[in-house]
Amino acid sequence: MRHDSRFKAxxxxxxxxxxxxxxxxxxxxxxxxxxxGHSESTLIEMQPSLANYKQLNNAIYIxxxxxxxxxxxxxxxxxxxxxxxxxxxxARMQSRWKSFLLLLxxxxxxxxxxxxxxxxxxxxxxxxxxxxxxxxxxxxxxxLSILFTNYAVMIGLVYNLLPFMILPIMTNVERLDExxxxxxxxxxxxxxxxxxxxxxxxxxxxxxAGSILVFLPAMTIFYIPDILGGAKSILLGNLIQNxxxxxxxxxxxxxxxxxxxxxxxxxxxVYLWVSRxxxxxxxx
Amino acid sequence: xxxxxxxxxxxxxLIYLFFYIPIIILIVYSFNNTQYSLLWHGxxxxxxxxxxxxxxxxxxxxxxxxxxxxxxxxSAFVGLLAxxxxxxxxxxxRSFLNGLVFILxxxxxxxxxxxxxxxxxxxxxxxGFISLLLAHVSFCIPFVIVTIYSRLVSFxxxxxxxxxxxxxxxYVIFIRIILPLLWPAIxxxxxxxxxxxxxxxxxxxxxxxxxxxxxxxQIYSMVRSGIKPEINALCSVLFxxxxxxxxxxxxxxxxxx
Numbered sequence: 001m002r003h004d005s006r007f008k009a010x011x012x013x014x015x016x017x018x019x020x021x022x023x024x025x026x027x028x029x030x031x032x033x034x035x036x037g038h039s040e041s042t043l044i045e046m047q048p049s050l051a052n053y054k055q056l057n058n059a060i061y062i063x064x065x066x067x068x069x070x071x072x073x074x075x076x077x078x079x080x081x082x083x084x085x086x087x088x089x090x091a092r093m094q095s096r097w098k099s100f101l102l103l104l105x106x107x108x109x110x111x112x113x114x115x116x117x118x119x120x121x122x123x124x125x126x127x128x129x130x131x132x133x134x135x136x137x138x139x140x141x142x143x144l145s146i147l148f149t150n151y152a153v154m155i156g157l158v159y160n161l162l163p164f165m166i167l168p169i170m171t172n173v174e175r176l177d178e179x180x181x182x183x184x185x186x187x188x189x190x191x192x193x194x195x196x197x198x199x200x201x202x203x204x205x206x207x208x209a210g211s212i213l214v215f216l217p218a219m220t221i222f223y224i225p226d227i228l229g230g231a232k233s234i235l236l237g238n239l240i241q242n243x244x245x246x247x248x249x250x251x252x253x254x255x256x257x258x259x260x261x262x263x264x265x266x267x268x269x270v271y272l273w274v275s276r277x278x279x280x281x282x283x284x
Numbered sequence: 285x286x287x288x289x290x291x292x293x294x295x296x297x298l299i300y301l302f303f304y305i306p307i308i309i310l311i312v313y314s315f316n317n318t319q320y321s322l323l324w325h326g327x328x329x330x331x332x333x334x335x336x337x338x339x340x341x342x343x344x345x346x347x348x349x350x351x352x353x354x355x356x357x358x359s360a361f362v363g364l365l366a367x368x369x370x371x372x373x374x375x376x377x378r379s380f381l382n383g384l385v386f387i388l389x390x391x392x393x394x395x396x397x398x399x400x401x402x403x404x405x406x407x408x409x410x411x412g413f414i415s416l417l418l419a420h421v422s423f424c425i426p427f428v429i430v431t432i433y434s435r436l437v438s439f440x441x442x443x444x445x446x447x448x449x450x451x452x453x454x455y456v457i458f459i460r461i462i463l464p465l466l467w468p469a470i471x472x473x474x475x476x477x478x479x480x481x482x483x484x485x486x487x488x489x490x491x492x493x494x495x496x497x498x499x500x501x502q503i504y505s506m507v508r509s510g511i512k513p514e515i516n517a518l519c520s521v522l523f524x525x526x527x528x529x530x531x532x533x534x535x536x537x538x539x540x541x
Contacts, residue, residue: 007454008373011365018362019381022422023388026399033402043405086299089292101296103534108303111526112483114500115519118507119306122313129309159302212390220394223485227507237394237486244398244490254402257395268390 034254052255068236072218075157079214083165091173109163117156148230156224165210172206314516331517348499355420356477363428371436388426397490411493419491424477435469
């Protein structure tokens with residue numbers, strides 16, 4: 001019996017110690033730091049104030065916040081529009097190739113995303129492949145100059161995050177009860193009505209899970225705007241990274257991180273609230 | 285009906301093209317005998333030769349692999365104990381721990397990185413291998429817990445009752461029953477952690493020190509400083525390596541099933 005409790009005590013104390021030290025404590029430190037001051041000589045000055053949060057109310061920061069939301073939002077929407085049909089087709093497929101097709105989605109996603117974003121440059125640069133193809137088809141007459149703009153950042157984000165949209169929707173569509181669709185059709189609904197009234201609501205948890213999984217990183221992957229975007233493509237992630245590692249203003253960076261976390265936590269709560277109907281907690 | 289199937293397949297094809305074209309381009313250009321032009325100037329192994337003689341790159345590759353193996357092993361160990369505890373025991377704060385795992389998976393990497401940087405500075409820990417290891421283990425543990433837990437849920441709980449009736453204590457149950465049954469899930473968790481660790485840029489960027497250079501950060505600085513065909517060669521090598529690993533693990537899994 002003594003052996004029993006010793007094993008349990010060892011496991012539990014190890015986990016709690018780890019979680020406390022490397023998850024809870026650092027986060028509390030961020031919140032604490034966000035209320036502290038900053039000076040040239042010391043990283044964090046121990047003078048509690050709300051100054052950092054007051055500084056957030058600054059036109060430049062607000063613009064960056066808005067732009068991050070906009071770019072992340074549009075990228076999420078594009079991922080949804082591209083990913084939903086894709087996930088739907090694969091999930092409803094009755095083929096032995098299905099698992100292979102799924103694997104094909106995951107393979108690029110196991111290769112460094114840094115490398116793949118870098119590879120995108122060859123496609124979208126002015127004399128790159130995309131422009132050449134469009135010109136040879138006569139769709140445009142001048143090479144596109146989208147590299148180092150917000151469009152390039154969005155292409156990079158969609159490219160990197162599309163699998164995160166596809167996978168949750170796919171699991172959701174797979175669980176869809178075929179009979180509900182048949183019933184809707186029997187009752188006279190056309191394809192569009194069936195899609196709008198039956199399929200979309202039933203796959204909503206997947207849509208929301210996918211959107212969160214795309215939206216959250218889209219705001220904070222700082223290396224994609226860094227590689228593909230121009231000088232103006234500063235997103236929230238770049239701002240936080242900059243405050244911590246270049247401006248060395250940790251309290252300010254902490255304030256950004258705290259605000260970001262609060263916003264994202266709200267989004268996650270909305271997700272939990274929407275998916276509360278499903279009995280099983282969905283581990284992504 | 286045929287037309288619809290054709291439409292579906294061409295749509296899938298287009299998306300796959302979108303996924304794979306950049307990778308194919310990289311591989312093709314890694315053999316292109318020119319530094320700047322996008323036109324084909326003939327086949328060459330030059331960039332591979334340059335890559336293999338670049339000792340800095342090899343050192344950071346070795347560092348990355350070592351870090352990946354160490355952090356995957358440590359996070360598989362802690363994650364395994366955590367998943368088994370979450371599954372078998374009812375303890376105070378169990379649902380809190382459950383929620384914490386969920387939050388940690390979703391929390392933005394940049395906040396994790398920044399908060400760990402503050403923690404390490406607060407603890408006066410010098411940035412380098414140890415800080416990277418602790419950071420990587422921390423962000424991998426939740427993924428290991430989820431992988432192993434989802435496997436544990438499919439177990440028949442009666443096995444544990446039977447083992448208890450036959451006089452096994454928790455430690456014996458863990459060694460003799462849970463471990464043998466869980467090997468595939470532990471391996472999956474380990475592999476996931478290894479890839480996550482090998483690929484991580486954001487968190488590493490915050491907690492890496494100058495003494496211990498790792499591959500993703502080295503690639504990042506190479507990419508930022510300009511286009512070099514050597515990077516194409518490196519990317520191709522890494523891609524083929526990942527592909528081989530994936531095919532091997534798929535074959536191993538298929539044999540088991």
